[in-house]
Structures are given as C-alpha cells and as structure tokens.
Amino acid sequence: MSASPSVPAMSVPSLIHPHIPLWVAVVIACVSSFMVVMDGAIVNVALPAMQTDLYLSKLQLQWVVDAYLLSLGGFMLLAARASDLFGRKVILQSGLLIFTLASLAGGFAENGTMLLVSRAIQGFGASALATSTLAVIVAVYPTGSAKATAISMWAASSSIASALGVVIGGWLTTSAGWRWVMFVNVPIGFALILGVATCMAPVKPGTTRPKLDVWGAVTITLGMGALILGISQSANLGWNSSIVLAALCAAALLLVSFFTIQAKTEQPLIPLSIFSLHSVRMGNIVVLGLGASLTASTFFLSIVLQQVAGYSALETGLSLLPMGITLAIAAIVSRPLMDSGLRRLPFFGGLISAAGLIWLTRVPATPDYVIDVLGPTLLVGLGLGLMLMTSAHTALAGVPPKQAGLASGLFNTSRQLGAALGIACLSTLAHTITRDSVHLDMPLLAQLQGYHAAFLATAILSAIAGLTSLTLRPLEKS
Structure with a gap:
C-alpha cells in the first residue's frame, strides 16, 4: 500500500x-x-x-x-x-x-x-x-x-x-x-x-471538523462499478445489449455527478484544482497502470496454473511465492536505490515487468515450471516491486507540500480503482478471445489463448506506466 x-x-x-x-x-x-x-x-x-x-x-x-x-x-x-x-x-x-x-x-x-x-x-x-x-x-x-x-x-x-x-x-x-x-x-x-x-485512547486530532463528502464517495464507487459491469458484460452480450448500454449510461451519469459534486461541495473528496498539477495528472496514469498490472498478473496466473495446467491450490501458491518474495524485496530496497542515485526506477520497473508478462504469453498448457513460470514471474515481481514504492514518491516530487497528503491519497485510490478496472477490461478481453478462438473444439487451448492475450495487454499497460513515469520529475536524493 x-x-x-x-x-x-x-x-x-x-x-x-x-x-x-x-x-x-x-x-x-x-x-x-x-x-x-x-x-x-x-x-x-x-x-x-x-x-x-x-x-x-x-x-x-x-x-x-x-x-x-x-x-x-x-x-x-x-x-x-x-x-x-x-x-x-x-x-x-x-x-x-x-x-x-x-x-x-x-x-x-x-x-x-x-x-x-x-x-x-x-x-x-x-x-x-x-x-x-x-x-x-x-x-x-x-x-x-x-x-x-x-x-x-x-x-x-x-x-x-x-x-x-x-x-x-x-x-x-x-x-x-x-x-x-x-x-x-x-x-x-x-x-x-x-x-x-x-x-x-479515544482522542480526536483537533478542533477542525471537515464535512464528510458521502455523496462523492457513493457516486464514484457506483459509477466505477457500473462502468466495470458494462465492460464485463460486453463480452457475452455485445456492446449493443440494452444491459451493457444501460450500465455504461449509468456510469456516465454517476461519474458526471461525482465531478459536479466535487466542484460544488465545500469539503470535496478530491478538489479538482489538484489536477492542474502535471505531476498529479501523469502520476495517476502511472499508478493506474501499476494497479492493473499488479493485480491482473496474479489473478490470471492463478487461474492458468489451476484450470489449465492442473496445479493444486497449494502448488499454485508455492509457484507464485518467488514472485511475491521478489516483489517484496524489490519494493523494500527501491527507495534506498533511488536515494543512491537511481532516479528512474518506475521506468525500468515498468519495462522489466512488461518483459516478464510478454514471456508469459508463451506459457503452454503443460508448462515447465522453471522456464515457463519461475523465469517470467521473477521478472514481473522485480519490475512491479521497483514501481510499487517509488511511483507515488516520484509523482509527489512535483507536488507542493500542502497538497502532498491529498495527492498521496489520490494515488492510493487510483491504484485500487485501476486494479478493479484492469481486471474488468482484461477479463473481457480474455473471454472475447476465448469465445472467438479457432480452438473451440479444445476448450483448454481456447481458454489459454484468451489468457495469453490478457498477459500481452497487461504488458502493454505496464510499459505505458513505465514510459509515462519519464514525464515526471526525478525524485531528489533525500
């Protein structure tokens, strides 16, 4: 987090x-x-x-x-x-x-x-x-x-x-x-x-009592939910479906309502003026891509290993453990690395993660663990770990101190919403490719083809996040 x-x-x-x-x-x-x-x-x-x-x-x-x-x-x-x-x-x-x-x-x-x-x-x-x-x-x-x-x-x-x-x-x-x-x-x-x-102790932090923007939180959550629902249903029902169109229209209305509330309310969740900062606009793109890549990689790998390759749940967890350990170590050491002079870790992390995800587009139905799983997942873990702790820090480098708390919270929110939206879009892509596959007579191969497409799209998102980080001011040595 x-x-x-x-x-x-x-x-x-x-x-x-x-x-x-x-x-x-x-x-x-x-x-x-x-x-x-x-x-x-x-x-x-x-x-x-x-x-x-x-x-x-x-x-x-x-x-x-x-x-x-x-x-x-x-x-x-x-x-x-x-x-x-x-x-x-x-x-x-x-x-x-x-x-x-x-x-x-x-x-x-x-x-x-x-x-x-x-x-x-x-x-x-x-x-x-x-x-x-x-x-x-x-x-x-x-x-x-x-x-x-x-x-x-x-x-x-x-x-x-x-x-x-x-x-x-x-x-x-x-x-x-x-x-x-x-x-x-x-x-x-x-x-x-x-x-x-x-x-x-039940002590309050001060006398300032800001109002809670409950309607802002409700409209952004329901709006994103409707958007995700519409995208998800499009794979099965088509974009012309009344259900899909209704969900997308509801999403548009709710999201417009959210921004209207933010512009008019006395204590908005997200003062819209913060988006006038270049680092906030571009930083949120980086964090959206990070959230989608981080969640989608584990989501699709878990399904491929169990439903296609036939791993048990425990075998799947153990197979993904090296990726998780690598991610954790990379995340912990990334800030000291930045302080030592490596200023573009989000960029390198995005590309390293993309390389691992592209490698996963070749995973077969009966994978060799070392070549087809361990190798690419170590790259994904390393790349995403380098981005995890440094992307928001880099984006915050151009934010005035008085707005740093708001910007930090916005980046954290964007990461979670990016993960949810990413799963929706990438799952829709996978299901669409599977449905239209030439291997419909072999369901596992058709399913695997869909997941290959999802890994490739996730790689593109990771690369875009890394490239976008180049527009941010490098983090100064602390």
Missing part, C-alpha cells in the same frame, strides 16, 4: 494510553495493514475452488476480486476524512469490526451473491484500515528516527503480506477448503479489535 492520505496535520500526544509502550501501536498498525493486503492476494489462489463450489460464472469470479478493490478504492478518501473527523481509534475499530464480520459472512456464503456482497463490505472496512494504520504510526511517532523505522516496518509488512498471501491461500484452500481464506481473518480481526480497545 502507498502512503495513506490520512496523515494528521498535528500530533496526537495521547493516542496510546500512558502505561502502554508505543511499539504496541506499530504492531497493531502493521498487522492491520498486513491483513488488508493479504486479503487481496489470498483470495486469488482460492478462486477456482470458489467457482466450483458456488457455481460462479466467469463474471462473478471476476467480481470476487473487483468488489473488494472497488469498495476499497472508492471509499478510501472518505475513510481518511472520517479518521480526521472522528479520531483514529474509532475509525480503526469500526474498520476492523466491519472487515472481520464481512469475512465471517463470506466464509459462510452459500451462493455467489452472498459472497460478492461480503467482499464489497470487506473492501469498505478495509478502506478504513488502509487509511488509519499509517496515520496511527505518524501520530505516535511525529518525528525522528523512530518514525522512519516504524514506517519502514509498516511498508515491509504490506509487501510481505502480498508474498505470503498466495501461499497461505493455497495451503488453506487445499487443507481446509476455500472458506478458510475468509475465516482466517476472524480471529486476527477480533484480536486487533481487543488490542485497539485496551491500548488506544
């Missing part, structure tokens, strides 16, 4: 009870962040098992991922403002409770609808966690080396969660069933709720 938008303007001296060590707040923040990021990765490996057990359509399978990402991204800025308004403790507690109960409901889902609703509510709770955790650390450690160490631990926990998520998901799906990729959040969530209740 990138930097949270909800960084308080002033310190919160008594966020932790006096008798509680400050490192306890760091542990709570890191574990909460770990859980949010892990939940985005852990589900990917369980998707085929979910599809078989609940008879999910291809569209529903896509929405298991998109419902979470869309709700997470759409409500992130609203959650950040709520944290400023009501205090870090109450928003963190609320997010944990919503996330935990939604995980429990998702584990008991008896049909696709119940699962998708649970995932959307999970994303809503995760938006509060994603924006509160870094704010808690900054409130406890306003300045000094302890702050830098705590933020590094927070960033590392998020990176490691992505790597371990696929293995944990594979192990749970194979040994206990897919429902446990949802249930695993429940004991952790309730333990965190108890920790927050006993360790953190």
Whole structure:
C-alpha cells in the first residue's frame, strides 16, 4: 500500500494510553495493514475452488476480486476524512469490526451473491484500515528516527503480506477448503479489535471538523462499478445489449455527478484544482497502470496454473511465492536505490515487468515450471516491486507540500480503482478471445489463448506506466 492520505496535520500526544509502550501501536498498525493486503492476494489462489463450489460464472469470479478493490478504492478518501473527523481509534475499530464480520459472512456464503456482497463490505472496512494504520504510526511517532523505522516496518509488512498471501491461500484452500481464506481473518480481526480497545485512547486530532463528502464517495464507487459491469458484460452480450448500454449510461451519469459534486461541495473528496498539477495528472496514469498490472498478473496466473495446467491450490501458491518474495524485496530496497542515485526506477520497473508478462504469453498448457513460470514471474515481481514504492514518491516530487497528503491519497485510490478496472477490461478481453478462438473444439487451448492475450495487454499497460513515469520529475536524493 502507498502512503495513506490520512496523515494528521498535528500530533496526537495521547493516542496510546500512558502505561502502554508505543511499539504496541506499530504492531497493531502493521498487522492491520498486513491483513488488508493479504486479503487481496489470498483470495486469488482460492478462486477456482470458489467457482466450483458456488457455481460462479466467469463474471462473478471476476467480481470476487473487483468488489473488494472497488469498495476499497472508492471509499478510501472518505475513510481518511472520517479518521480526521472522528479520531483514529474509532475509525480503526469500526474498520476492523466491519472487515472481520464481512469475512465471517463470506466464509459462510452459500451462493455467489452472498459472497460478492461480503467482499464489497470487506473492501469498505478495509478502506478504513488502509487509511488509519499509517496515520496511527505518524501520530505516535511525529518525528525522528523512530518514525522512519516504524514506517519502514509498516511498508515491509504490506509487501510481505502480498508474498505470503498466495501461499497461505493455497495451503488453506487445499487443507481446509476455500472458506478458510475468509475465516482466517476472524480471529486476527477480533484480536486487533481487543488490542485497539485496551491500548488506544479515544482522542480526536483537533478542533477542525471537515464535512464528510458521502455523496462523492457513493457516486464514484457506483459509477466505477457500473462502468466495470458494462465492460464485463460486453463480452457475452455485445456492446449493443440494452444491459451493457444501460450500465455504461449509468456510469456516465454517476461519474458526471461525482465531478459536479466535487466542484460544488465545500469539503470535496478530491478538489479538482489538484489536477492542474502535471505531476498529479501523469502520476495517476502511472499508478493506474501499476494497479492493473499488479493485480491482473496474479489473478490470471492463478487461474492458468489451476484450470489449465492442473496445479493444486497449494502448488499454485508455492509457484507464485518467488514472485511475491521478489516483489517484496524489490519494493523494500527501491527507495534506498533511488536515494543512491537511481532516479528512474518506475521506468525500468515498468519495462522489466512488461518483459516478464510478454514471456508469459508463451506459457503452454503443460508448462515447465522453471522456464515457463519461475523465469517470467521473477521478472514481473522485480519490475512491479521497483514501481510499487517509488511511483507515488516520484509523482509527489512535483507536488507542493500542502497538497502532498491529498495527492498521496489520490494515488492510493487510483491504484485500487485501476486494479478493479484492469481486471474488468482484461477479463473481457480474455473471454472475447476465448469465445472467438479457432480452438473451440479444445476448450483448454481456447481458454489459454484468451489468457495469453490478457498477459500481452497487461504488458502493454505496464510499459505505458513505465514510459509515462519519464514525464515526471526525478525524485531528489533525500
């Protein structure tokens, strides 16, 4: 996760009870962040098992991922403002409770609808966690080396969660069933709720009380959802379908309403004036491409390895572990590399990732693991890891300090929405290529042809993100 938008303007001296060590707040923040990021990765490996057990359509399978990402991204800025308004403790507690109960409901889902609703509510709770955790650390450690160490631990926990998520998901799906990729959040969530209740003080950060732009959050989330629905349905129904046209028209109306609200409301989620900054406009393109590439690569790889190559869920998780570890290591070392003089890491990362994704367009139905899976996924992990922590930092290099918090939150939101939109567009492409394949008499080959096209399109997105980063001012040595 990138930097949270909800960084308080002033310190919160008594966020932790006096008798509680400050490192306890760091542990709570890191574990909460770990859980949010892990939940985005852990589900990917369980998707085929979910599809078989609940008879999910291809569209529903896509929405298991998109419902979470869309709700997470759409409500992130609203959650950040709520944290400023009501205090870090109450928003963190609320997010944990919503996330935990939604995980429990998702584990008991008896049909696709119940699962998708649970995932959307999970994303809503995760938006509060994603924006509160870094704010808690900054409130406890306003300045000094302890702050830098705590933020590094927070960033590392998020990176490691992505790597371990696929293995944990594979192990749970194979040994206990897919429902446990949802249930695993429940004991952790309730333990965190108890920790927050006993360790953190209910102190508000200040007297400024900005209004919550609820309608802004609702219109952007529903508008993006309608857009994704219209794109997704076009593969099966065609662009002239009344359902597709209705969804796209609704998306246009909702998105226009969102920008109208932002222009007129006193406390908008996104003041439109920020888009006058070149770095914000181009930086968001970079982050959109990063979000789509990062999520789509794992999404399609998990399906190809299980549904085409015949891997088990555990084998798939272990196969993707080197990619996750490489991504985490690259993300952690990318900022020191930039500080040492390497200024264009997002550019190189985008091209390296694109090379790996192009390599994946040649993966056969019976792959050799080292040549066809390990090699390309290491490149993808390396490239995306180099982009992950540096893309937003590079984009922020041209943003005035007073707008840095807003821009950071906008980049984080764009990453999640880019991931959701990317999955929708790329899944539609894959399904269309599969439907029109010359190998219709061999379903697995037709399906593989569609995924090859999706990998190629993802490579193009990654390359575009990398090339776009060249328009940004290089990050100065700190």
